[in-house]
Amino acid sequence: xxxxxxxxxxxxxxxxxxxxxxxxxxxxxxxxxxxxxxxxxxxxxxxxxxxxxxxxxxxxxxxxxxxxxxxxxxxxxxxxxxxxxxxxxxxxxxxxxxxxxxxxxxxxxxxxxxxxxxxxxxxxxxxxxxxxxxxxxxxxxx
Numbered sequence: 207x208x209x210x211x212x213x214x215x216x217x218x219x220x221x222x223x224x225x226x227x228x229x230x231x232x233x234x235x236x237x238x239x240x241x242x243x244x245x246x247x248x249x250x251x252x253x254x255x256x257x258x259x260x261x262x263x264x265x266x267x268x269x270x271x272x273x274x275x276x277x278x279x280x281x282x283x284x285x286x287x288x289x290x291x292x293x294x295x296x297x298x299x300x301x302x303x304x305x306x307x308x309x310x311x312x313x314x315x316x317x318x319x320x321x322x323x324x325x326x327x328x329x330x331x332x333x334x335x336x337x338x339x340x341x342x343x344x345x346x347x348x
Contacts, residue, residue, distance in 0.1 A: 276328030
């Protein structure tokens with residue numbers, strides 16, 4: 207059985223700006239699912255962000271529903287895992303350098319570390335690392 211995949215559909219104001227932002231984070235664009243109204247950002251073998259122009263995004267929603275302005279309202283928190291604290295910092299710093307903005311202060315609980323950023327459209331992304339021993343339940347509780 208093939209692993210389940212996730213496609214996060216995000217409305218964007220400027221498709222070219224959004225594509226450039228995600229490419230600067232090190233992600234690729236799958237041309238098979240990309241045109242002038244949409245771009246498929248490949249985050250991993252099973253995780254994809256579909257960047258859709260607002261008009262295209264609206265075609266997938268119920269009639270009359272407004273598209274949330276992510277710069278003013280929180281519609282979703284998108285969270286990715288990282289293999290180390292350093293990889294958390296690396297992705298967050300790339301996002302800020304690529305034109306993203308800070309979403310909130312870093313979180314450090316010792317066994318878990320995370321950073322966040324907002325993409326050019328204000329979509330809130332989180333990236334976190336958790337100590338493998340803590341994830342397995344083997345870490346001392348304190």
